[in-house]
Amino acid sequence: MRRVYLDHSATTPVRSEVLDAMLPFLKEDAFGNPSSIYSYGREAKKAMEEAREKVANLIGAEPEEIFFTSGGTEADNMALMGTVAANEKKGRHIITSSIEHHAILNTAQYLKKKGFKVTFLPVTKEGLVQVEDIKKAITDETVLISVMHVNNEVGTIQPIKEIGALAKEHGITFHTDAVQSVGKIPVNVDDLNADLLSISGHKIYGPKGIGCIYIRKGTKINPILFGGAQERTYRPGTENMPGIVGFGRAAELAAKELDSEMERIKSLRDKLIEGIKERIPDVQLNGDLNNRVAINANFAFSNVEGESLLLSMDMKGICASSGSACSSGSVNPSHVLLAMGIPPKLAEGSVRFTLGRDNTEEDIDYVLENLPQIVEHLRSISAF
Amino acid sequence: MYSEKVMDHFTNPRNVGEMKDANGVGEIGSPVCGDTTRVYIKVKDNIIEDIKFKTYGCSAAIASSSMLTEMVKGKTLEEALEVTDEAVAEALDGLPPQKLHCSNMAASALHKAIEDYQNKNRKAS
Numbered sequence: 001m002r003r004v005y006l007d008h009s010a011t012t013p014v015r016s017e018v019l020d021a022m023l024p025f026l027k028e029d030a031f032g033n034p035s036s037i038y039s040y041g042r043e044a045k046k047a048m049e050e051a052r053e054k055v056a057n058l059i060g061a062e063p064e065e066i067f068f069t070s071g072g073t074e075a076d077n078m079a080l081m082g083t084v085a086a087n088e089k090k091g092r093h094i095i096t097s098s099i100e101h102h103a104i105l106n107t108a109q110y111l112k113k114k115g116f117k118v119t120f121l122p123v124t125k126e127g128l129v130q131v132e133d134i135k136k137a138i139t140d141e142t143v144l145i146s147v148m149h150v151n152n153e154v155g156t157i158q159p160i161k162e163i164g165a166l167a168k169e170h171g172i173t174f175h176t177d178a179v180q181s182v183g184k185i186p187v188n189v190d191d192l193n194a195d196l197l198s199i200s201g202h203k204i205y206g207p208k209g210i211g212c213i214y215i216r217k218g219t220k221i222n223p224i225l226f227g228g229a230q231e232r233t234y235r236p237g238t239e240n241m242p243g244i245v246g247f248g249r250a251a252e253l254a255a256k257e258l259d260s261e262m263e264r265i266k267s268l269r270d271k272l273i274e275g276i277k278e279r280i281p282d283v284q285l286n287g288d289l290n291n292r293v294a295i296n297a298n299f300a301f302s303n304v305e306g307e308s309l310l311l312s313m314d315m316k317g318i319c320a321s322s323g324s325a326c327s328s329g330s331v332n333p334s335h336v337l338l339a340m341g342i343p344p345k346l347a348e349g350s351v352r353f354t355l356g357r358d359n360t361e362e363d364i365d366y367v368l369e370n371l372p373q374i375v376e377h378l379r380s381i382s383a384f
Numbered sequence: 385m386y387s388e389k390v391m392d393h394f395t396n397p398r399n400v401g402e403m404k405d406a407n408g409v410g411e412i413g414s415p416v417c418g419d420t421t422r423v424y425i426k427v428k429d430n431i432i433e434d435i436k437f438k439t440y441g442c443s444a445a446i447a448s449s450s451m452l453t454e455m456v457k458g459k460t461l462e463e464a465l466e467v468t469d470e471a472v473a474e475a476l477d478g479l480p481p482q483k484l485h486c487s488n489m490a491a492s493a494l495h496k497a498i499e500d501y502q503n504k505n506r507k508a509s
């Protein structure tokens with residue numbers, strides 16, 4: 001059976017060029033610890049610094065401003081926990097949005113429980129944070145604003161440049177989670193006015209378990225892990241060398257291929273959107289169409305429940321996703337769609353399609369051939 | 385995650401649909417997940433002659449509804465009332481623990497349909 005992977009915002013396969021770059025660092029040739037003084041160590045260190053430079057180039061940063069982490073989650077945790085710890089004397093208020101990834105949301109909830117003041121900004125029905133709302137939320141106590149660059153569920157691009165400028169004007173540290181934007185749209189830390197920025201390797205055809213936090217020179221932040229002197233003590237622990245080298249190569253390729261690849265994917269994505277609208281009645285595209293990354297299409301299918309829809313698609317080899325699965329076994333309506341004011345039943349019947357390098361015209365044709373029947377079948381069973 | 389039986393009843397559900405001449409209808413919304421099942425029965429001489437269902441829910445809920453209708457069709461009301469959600473889950477060769485509440489919905493909807501039938505009949509006689 002044909003398999004069509006349309007969940008590239010969940011994760012991506014490691015590209016062969018990336019794997020080739022990584023392999024020596026797992027084997028005898030280059031397994032060294034970059035902290036060691038002898039040749040093995042020096043070679044590892046050199047490779048690590050090259051990788052750092054490639055990641056820095058991807059976002060217009062200096063290599064010294066890149067700190068490798070275990071991924072996007074750790075970078076997000078550090079941005080919040082590390083900033084509030086370093087600014088204890090200044091204040092105890094942070095601002096974030098209600099559509100962040102759980103790596104931010106749950107960290108913010110934890111801080112709230114610990115007595116910090118946290119503002120979760122609303123979004124428009126198109127899934128966009130409004131700069132005006134941030135203006136109103138800022139107080140003398142505010143030490144951090146954290147708003148994601150691109151939302152992982154609906155792909156909307158947030159007005160980060162304006163939010164960053166506002167933060168700068170008020171002397172507030174500004175963090176953006178760029179896990180879903182790098183490799184999809186140009187990301188430049190100076191353009192965005194970002195002080196802190198998170199990236200994850202496995203969303204850009206690199207390995208899982210590696211990422212980084214960008215820390216602008218002079219930004220007040222504490223580490224959240226303590227140990228050795230790695231990453232200039234900001235992120236102790238023997239470095240994940242295969243991961244770092246793979247991440248570096250993936251970043252290099254992402255920067256190089258951004259324009260051509262996104263143009264190709266956008267035309268496939270638009271074909272998918274048009275095709276679904278044409279062939280399936282009672283569907284709606286969730287999220288703003290224009291302020292959106294090229295890989296994302298998120299549709300609400302009325303009167304269809306998410307789990308049975310995803311399973312039916314899986315039986316045809318189509319891999320996509322919806323809101324996070326919850327312990328009840330049903331699909332939990334996504335917090336992002338709910339924040340956009342989409343009714344719970346429609347949110348439950350929503351599916352996120354995210355395209356990637358491996359997708360072809362035939363993949364989209366295959367989905368458009370099969371999806372209408374699947375939806376029609378489930379609707380014929382539905383109690384609504 | 386699911387047994388072959390669940391997948392079979394999910395992909396080819398038996399007795400799906402509405403029933404114009406039903407003499408008992410029961411609808412239940414799951415308190416756990418908010419999904420909904422409606423069961424229609426046609427009872428004659430205390431026997432469930434025909435049964436149909438409609439479900440908005442996960443695959444386990446659809447498979448459970450389908451299995452339940454097969455299990456109670458042709459049974460007396462008393463026999464039908466004895467079919468529990470555990471029995472439905474067992475007939476499907478088991479359900480994952482977090483999906484047990486889904487089989488509950490089918491059985492509850494049937495109970496309501498029988499109740500509805502009995503209420504209507506009491507009034508009529």
Ligand SMILES: Cc1ncc(COP(=O)(O)O)c(C=O)c1O
Nearest residue numbers: 071072073101103152179180200
């Ligand atoms: C927006 C966003 N932030 C953070 C993460 C977490 O990244 P990681 O899986 O590398 O921990 C993800 C991916 O799941 C994401 O989409």
Ligand code: FES
Nearest residue numbers: 330417442445486
């Ligand atoms: S999760 Fe709602 S019926 Fe199964």
